[in-house]
Amino acid sequence: MLQLFKFKGGVKPDPKKTPSVQMPIGIAPLPPLLIVPLHQSIGGKPNPLVEAGDRVLKGQLIGGADQWLSSAVHAPTSGTVLAVEERLAAHPSGLPTLSVVIEPDGRDAWIERTPLDYTALEPERVREILRDSGVVGLGGAVFPSHAKLAAAKSVPMDELIINGGECEPFMTCDDILMRERAEGIVLGSGIFRDLLKARRVLVGIEDNKPEAVAAMKAAVEKLGENFEVIAVPTRYPAGGAKQLIRVLTGKEVPASKRSPEMGVQCFNVATAYTAWRAIVHGEPVLSRIVTLTGNVEQPRNWEVLLGTPLKDFVALGKPKSDTDRYLMGGPMMGFELPSLEAPLVKATNCIIAGSPSLFPPPAPEMPCIRCGACADVCPHELQPFEMYWFARARNFGKTQEYNIFDCIECGCCSYVCPSHIPLVQYFRFAKSEIWSREREKNMADAAKARFELRNERDEREKAEKAERLARAAAAKAAVKKAPPESGSEALSGDTSVAVAAAAPLDADAAKKAAIAAAMERARQQRESVQPKNTEGLTVAQRKEIAEIEARRAPLQAEE
Amino acid sequence: MLTAILIMALGALVLGAALGFASIKFKVEGNPLVEKIEAILPQTQCGQCGYPGCKPYAEAIADGEAEINLCPPGGMEGVRKLADLLGRDVKPLDAEEKPKQVAIIDEQTCIGCTLCIQACPVDAIVGAAKQMHTIVESLCTGCELCIKPCPVECIRMETISENIDNWKWKYPVVELKRVA
Numbered sequence: 001m002l003q004l005f006k007f008k009g010g011v012k013p014d015p016k017k018t019p020s021v022q023m024p025i026g027i028a029p030l031p032p033l034l035i036v037p038l039h040q041s042i043g044g045k046p047n048p049l050v051e052a053g054d055r056v057l058k059g060q061l062i063g064g065a066d067q068w069l070s071s072a073v074h075a076p077t078s079g080t081v082l083a084v085e086e087r088l089a090a091h092p093s094g095l096p097t098l099s100v101v102i103e104p105d106g107r108d109a110w111i112e113r114t115p116l117d118y119t120a121l122e123p124e125r126v127r128e129i130l131r132d133s134g135v136v137g138l139g140g141a142v143f144p145s146h147a148k149l150a151a152a153k154s155v156p157m158d159e160l161i162i163n164g165g166e167c168e169p170f171m172t173c174d175d176i177l178m179r180e181r182a183e184g185i186v187l188g189s190g191i192f193r194d195l196l197k198a199r200r201v202l203v204g205i206e207d208n209k210p211e212a213v214a215a216m217k218a219a220v221e222k223l224g225e226n227f228e229v230i231a232v233p234t235r236y237p238a239g240g241a242k243q244l245i246r247v248l249t250g251k252e253v254p255a256s257k258r259s260p261e262m263g264v265q266c267f268n269v270a271t272a273y274t275a276w277r278a279i280v281h282g283e284p285v286l287s288r289i290v291t292l293t294g295n296v297e298q299p300r301n302w303e304v305l306l307g308t309p310l311k312d313f314v315a316l317g318k319p320k321s322d323t324d325r326y327l328m329g330g331p332m333m334g335f336e337l338p339s340l341e342a343p344l345v346k347a348t349n350c351i352i353a354g355s356p357s358l359f360p361p362p363a364p365e366m367p368c369i370r371c372g373a374c375a376d377v378c379p380h381e382l383q384p385f386e387m388y389w390f391a392r393a394r395n396f397g398k399t400q401e402y403n404i405f406d407c408i409e410c411g412c413c414s415y416v417c418p419s420h421i422p423l424v425q426y427f428r429f430a431k432s433e434i435w436s437r438e439r440e441k442n443m444a445d446a447a448k449a450r451f452e453l454r455n456e457r458d459e460r461e462k463a464e465k466a467e468r469l470a471r472a473a474a475a476k477a478a479v480k481k482a483p484p485e486s487g488s489e490a491l492s493g494d495t496s497v498a499v500a501a502a503a504p505l506d507a508d509a510a511k512k513a514a515i516a517a518a519m520e521r522a523r524q525q526r527e528s529v530q531p532k533n534t535e536g537l538t539v540a541q542r543k544e545i546a547e548i549e550a551r552r553a554p555l556q557a558e559e
Numbered sequence: 560m561l562t563a564i565l566i567m568a569l570g571a572l573v574l575g576a577a578l579g580f581a582s583i584k585f586k587v588e589g590n591p592l593v594e595k596i597e598a599i600l601p602q603t604q605c606g607q608c609g610y611p612g613c614k615p616y617a618e619a620i621a622d623g624e625a626e627i628n629l630c631p632p633g634g635m636e637g638v639r640k641l642a643d644l645l646g647r648d649v650k651p652l653d654a655e656e657k658p659k660q661v662a663i664i665d666e667q668t669c670i671g672c673t674l675c676i677q678a679c680p681v682d683a684i685v686g687a688a689k690q691m692h693t694i695v696e697s698l699c700t701g702c703e704l705c706i707k708p709c710p711v712e713c714i715r716m717e718t719i720s721e722n723i724d725n726w727k728w729k730y731p732v733v734e735l736k737r738v739a
């Protein structure tokens with residue numbers, strides 16, 4: 001038996017998981033309308049590939065990844081695109097985001113699906129397929145999986161962790177997936193293992209899910225894999241990637257490092273499952289398992305198409321009449337949905353209907369008594385009360401000194417605080433202020449650089465112009481001196497014709513002088529605007545230039 | 560007694576030489592105070608402070624010629640930071656505070672005169688003579704310097720509204736009020 005490690009801190013909230021695992025995964029009916037946001041993962045925003053009026057098939061690419069760290073989105077069913085427009089997002093801000101609105105035709109007609117033998121493909125190609133299939137971390141962080149599937153150059157990949165921790169109260173979507181579709185998870189984990197060339201695969205599951213542990217063990221055995229399925233002690237947040245890595249391997253990943261640099265990588269069970277569907281069945285990510293629980297008559301897990309409006313989804317659970325709000329994510333790390341008009345997305349792992357009795361309004365915030373309870377439970381060994389103090393005073397530099405960016409917003413500190421201080425909200429506020437300042441600072445620096453460049457250019461151009469004028473003036477003066485009076489007359493343009501008519505002999509000489517002067521001026525002008533890229537040329541280049549000049553000479557003479 | 564004086568004198572000489580050497584070796588290029596002030600200024604380069612850009616204003620502040628409350632894009636926060644840095648008193652901003660804006664060219668009306676390109680201090684406008692011009696939104700600092708030169712008045716300012724990418728978590732007190 002593997003020796004397990006412990007992470008510091010943590011809390012034991014009431015799990016409240018039982019109600020939603022009484023029934024198997026239900027297949028949610030097709031909604032009348034699907035709203036698919038294009039930006040559903042960390043990283044770049046996919047560009048829309050369809051427009052209003054287009055017909056799409058189930059699984060058709062509707063948003064292509066725009067950069068490496070980005071992930072594609074697909075039509076969840078066949079139908080007609082009604083619009084590509086800004087629609088409300090499932091986001092704490094309640095702001096809209098560019099979405100593709102699809103009216104299903106009810107036929108659910110697939111694109112052509114091509115199963116692939118990934119062992120015959122370049123690893124680079126497999127990662128590309130995962131990106132274009134929209135495979136992202138379904139634990140809630142929605143980080144594009146393909147970008148996590150490269151081992152560090154110098155560090156061998158010791159352990160691949162498959163995360164079935166699911167420590168948030170109420171949430172059971174991973175539990176039920178492991179119970180019902182364990183083989184898919186194991187096969188998907190095998191793909192990850194082969195891409196990472198990981199030596200060992202460890203599946204971590206909290207020990208309050210014995211059925212899931214048994215199902216996973218059976219699947220591993222049946223498929224002849226050597227994965228270790230390990231029950232870890234139930235303690236929130238054991239399902240956090242860093243905590244699970246710590247418990248299973250003893251490795252501590254600091255915020256400044258990526259886990260492959262420590263020879264370990266971690267994926268959620270649902271992510272492994274969708275990767276297997278994508279590669280071996282050619283099915284992009286079109287749906288996910290979502291827990292619908294809380295203040296509802298029928299708590300249950302549903303397999304739902306992405307883009308299903310939340311109001312249609314929550315109706316499946318028959319919310320009780322005193323429901324006054326809905327949370328997305330768990331009660332510890334989730335947020336209150338601003339509206340049910342928003343659609344369900346890849347990040348939606350759980351919807352909890354709330355009521356005043358289930359989530360009583362928070363007690364009023366009182367002053368911090370510096371009891372240190374928050375620091376005791378912080379799994380990252382931070383000092384929440386110090387960070388809170390400085391975040392409250394908007395002293396963001398200090399919060400960074402106390403490592404606010406190590407905070408995973410797990411909510412343990414808020415959970416135990418006897419003064420009911422919403423600590424995590426202060427940390428979120430401070431973090432987003434720091435990010436926005438950083439953005440502004442970068443923009444200001446870039447603007448400054450452009451301004452300085454422009455000033456330099458202006459100055460150079462001015463100097464060049466002055467030089468040109470000076471030379472022209474000098475040439476003019478020289479010409480004036482050579483042919484005494486008539487030259488200057490001839491130079492003054494039109495009048496020269498009149499002068500020429502009156503005194504043809506004299507005019508002839510004047511004309512010649514004028515032409516000579518004009519040519520001289522032209523030559524000087526040409527010289528002064530010569531680009532300065534003719535220095536330091538190779539012999540071959542110089543020869544080439546000489547040839548070109550020779551060719552041009554007769555043409556110029558003709559002119 | 561004499562040896563003691565000699566030793567002290569020698570020590571003074573050596574230390575003096577070392578200090579002199581250090582001051583040459585570690586000489587700071589440019590004026591560090593100006594740089595610190597400039598880092599606080601928003602680099603909008605709008606000239607509303609009465610100086611032709613943020614750097615000249617920073618220099619004027621460092622020389623003690625200018626007040627610290629003349630930069631409208633920097634807002635009260637900028638004034639406070641400058642006061643902090645320089646140990647001067649915080650003064651109310653000598654103008655109205657405005658939300659950040661960007662300029663937008665009505666591309667149908669533009670006649671391609673290139674006057675706005677010449678006015679833009681941060682090269683945020685692209686176009687060529689007699690061609691339609693446009694403003695690269697991510698580069699525009701919102702300085703408003705391109706508005707006036709346009710002969711057909713086709714440039715307007717638009718406030719950057721809150722969107723899902725620049726949205727920020729609010730100060731918690733606000734939410735507590737809402738709940739209560």
Ligand code: SF4
Nearest residue numbers: 368370371372374417
């Ligand atoms: S638990 Fe609350 S009261 Fe105690 S130190 Fe932390 S913030 Fe202060």
Ligand code: SF4
Nearest residue numbers: 378407408410411413
């Ligand atoms: S929310 Fe942050 S500070 Fe609070 S316990 Fe969790 S990691 Fe620590």
Ligand code: SF4
Nearest residue numbers: 603605606608613630
């Ligand atoms: S007002 Fe502010 S932003 Fe504008 S040029 Fe002066 S210092 Fe720069």
Ligand code: SF4
Nearest residue numbers: 669670672673675709
């Ligand atoms: S100044 Fe106005 S008309 Fe001229 S190029 Fe700029 S936008 Fe077009």
